[in-house]
Structures are given as structure tokens and as C-alpha cells.
Amino acid sequence: MDRFLLMTCFARAVETGSFSAAARDLGLGQPNVSRHVAALEDHLQTRLLHRSTRKLALTSEGERYYAEVRRILDAVDESESSFRENTDPSGLLRVACPTALAHKFVLPHVPAFLERYTGVTLDLQINDRYVDLINEGAELAIRIGHLEDSALRARRIGGFERVCVASKAYLAKYGTPNTPAELRSHNCVIYTLLASGTTWRFRDTEIQVSGRFRVNSPEAVRESVAAGLGIGIGPQWLYEDGLRDGTLQLLLEQYTAPPVPVQIVYVAKRLLPKRAIAFMDFIEEAFSAVPALNTNSKPPQV
Structure with missing residues (x-):
């Protein structure tokens, strides 16, 4: 056999x-x-x-x-x-990636990656659940936040600020919170897959929030905030269109937490194939040219 x-x-x-x-x-x-x-x-x-x-x-x-x-x-x-010293990267590469990050920053670079590495087949697994690299067969995962699993290693490929926002219509109706503690009396849109749950982190403080609408998609949080359902928190690049056109407003800017890292993680004891190393190098280079992933400045407002 x-x-x-x-x-x-x-x-x-x-x-x-x-x-x-x-x-x-x-x-x-x-x-x-x-x-x-x-x-x-x-x-x-x-x-x-x-x-x-x-x-x-x-x-x-x-x-x-x-x-x-x-x-x-x-x-x-x-x-x-x-x-075979001169062999090019080849074979099937499985990479897990959060939805919003994938659609905005990863997918636009896939054609160039596949054109450069013609022997690689890319299986990009787009979802917001936690993918267990040890037991689920993916070589790499792009993750937002700090590495907590000692069985993994990480390469930082970017970082962004997580901002608090609301629609101007919501604020006109319910008022503007001036401190994180005041969020307790507001309707907050809850992203159910946020690692910290209903705890929102600010500089030097954490606040337990609540709200009447919960959803498992960052894009849905953004649309719900724009529709006036409540206050949201998330990557600054997720809300940049609404901030630019004036429908959304930044809140609690002086309490913004330090930048959140974006990392590619892999299993520490696993031999990484050439295709995985090529992908990490490629995405790190691509992300280095994206201002939204390499700046501490606030997004534009009108």
C-alpha cells in the first residue's frame, strides 16, 4: 500500500x-x-x-x-x-484573512502576486473567525492585534489606529460623549467577533459597552453606524469615506489607544515552504506603501 x-x-x-x-x-x-x-x-x-x-x-x-x-x-x-536551489515557489498556499482587511488591502494585490509567482496556487480563506493554524491546515494567517499564542510566530506588516465614530445624525439626537465612561449611556453597535468582546479599549482605560444591535461583520458595523443605529469602534480606514464626506464624526480622539498591529502569523515549529515566505515578503512590501496601515494620523474630516 x-x-x-x-x-x-x-x-x-x-x-x-x-x-x-x-x-x-x-x-x-x-x-x-x-x-x-x-x-x-x-x-x-x-x-x-x-x-x-x-x-x-x-x-x-x-x-x-x-x-x-x-x-x-x-x-x-x-x-x-x-x-533544488534555484526552484521557484510553487504549490498550494492557504492563507486566512479577516474580511474587511482582505477586501480593502489584500485582494487588490492578488493579481500581481500570482503573476510574479506563476507556480503558486493561492487559497485565500476570507472570514472573521479565529483560524487554528495548527489543526486546520493553513500555513499563514493575517491577524489584527497582538500575538498571544506561544505556539505561533508573527511578522508585523502594518498597524492602524482603532477609532470611535458616530453619525452626525445620531449625535444630534443623543448627544456627544466626552469621555469613554459616557459610552455606557449610549447605544453602541457591537461587533461580536471583536477579541475583547463588548469591552472597548482606550488609552489608559477599558469600558464595557452595550447596544441593541450586534453583528459579526465589520462592514455591517460601519453601515449601521452610518445609518445612525449607534456608536461604533474600528479601524480608521474602515470609516474614512464617511469621515471624508462628513456623515461620520470622530469621537474621543484624545483617548485613542496605541496603534493596533497587523501581523502574519505561522506555526513556530512548522517548516515554512518557499511559497509562504514569498507571500509574506510580498504582502509586507505591499502594505508598506499603504498610508492607512503605516500612520498614526487621524483620517480626514470636513
Whole structure:
């Protein structure tokens, strides 16, 4: 039994979404890929994939096993490439990234990255949940905030100020808070995936806030604040259009906390493939030219 072949078939079936697509990718017949994955399940004595006429889906055991298999295949690939000194980065690279940051700053640079590294396939996983790099098979994650997991390493690629804002219509109706403590008596729009929860951090103080609207999207927070549903907090670049056209107003500027870092994180003990290093270098260079990620100045207001 060629377990390396079985693992390769399983991984490509997961990544392409079907046995037929995996077969085309690997140059094997579809029945062979299906048979190899079944043989792997029989060897492990566990079901790895739910099969249907429409798609494949990982079982909970399959999710754990895929993460391990992906690490093994990546390690083999990188070990081999290390003996080929002049090889270009290649293979599948999985990168997790928060939604707002991805859409505004990462996606615009993807075409140039793929054009420069023609052998790399980029799987950009855009979502705001915490992605466990150790167990979920991604090589890199772009994260906002300070690194707290000792199993990871981080490269800082930028930073921004987190500002407090409200629409001028809201402030005209409910008044303007002059200190962070006064936020307790205001309706605040809660971003439910914020690491600190309903605790908003300012310079030298933290305030527990509340509000009648909660949402798991930073863009939705911005739209809700613009609609007058309450006061919001978030990256200054998220609100720059509203601040520029005068519909939004900065609050509590003298209490703004120190800049929040933007970092690329990876597993400390994992061998990073060339494609991951190339991506980190590329994004760091791209972000260094973005003023919104490299300044402590306030966004423009009218």
C-alpha cells in the first residue's frame, strides 16, 4: 500500500471538492482516486468524507486528518525543494484573512502576486473567525492585534489606529460623549467577533459597552453606524469615506489607544515552504506603501 499516494489523493479531493477534479489534477482516473481514498479510510478504520452526488464534505475525523496530511505533504514538498536551489515557489498556499482587511488591502494585490509567482496556487480563506493554524491546515494567517499564542510566530506588516465614530445624525439626537465612561449611556453597535468582546479599549482605560444591535461583520458595523443605529469602534480606514464626506464624526480622539498591529502569523515549529515566505515578503512590501496601515494620523474630516 502506497500510503503517500493515498494521502495525496485524499488531500486533493478535499481541496478540489470532488474525486473527478482531483483525478484531473493528479493525472489519475476518477475511479482510482475514489478507490484510493476508500482504501485510506479502510486502513484508518474511520470515515473521512461524506459523499453525495453534489459534493464531498469532511467528517470531523476527516478535518483533523486533513490538517495532519497537509502538513506531511507540505513538509515533503519543501524538503525536496530545499535540494533544488534555484526552484521557484510553487504549490498550494492557504492563507486566512479577516474580511474587511482582505477586501480593502489584500485582494487588490492578488493579481500581481500570482503573476510574479506563476507556480503558486493561492487559497485565500476570507472570514472573521479565529483560524487554528495548527489543526486546520493553513500555513499563514493575517491577524489584527497582538500575538498571544506561544505556539505561533508573527511578522508585523502594518498597524492602524482603532477609532470611535458616530453619525452626525445620531449625535444630534443623543448627544456627544466626552469621555469613554459616557459610552455606557449610549447605544453602541457591537461587533461580536471583536477579541475583547463588548469591552472597548482606550488609552489608559477599558469600558464595557452595550447596544441593541450586534453583528459579526465589520462592514455591517460601519453601515449601521452610518445609518445612525449607534456608536461604533474600528479601524480608521474602515470609516474614512464617511469621515471624508462628513456623515461620520470622530469621537474621543484624545483617548485613542496605541496603534493596533497587523501581523502574519505561522506555526513556530512548522517548516515554512518557499511559497509562504514569498507571500509574506510580498504582502509586507505591499502594505508598506499603504498610508492607512503605516500612520498614526487621524483620517480626514470636513
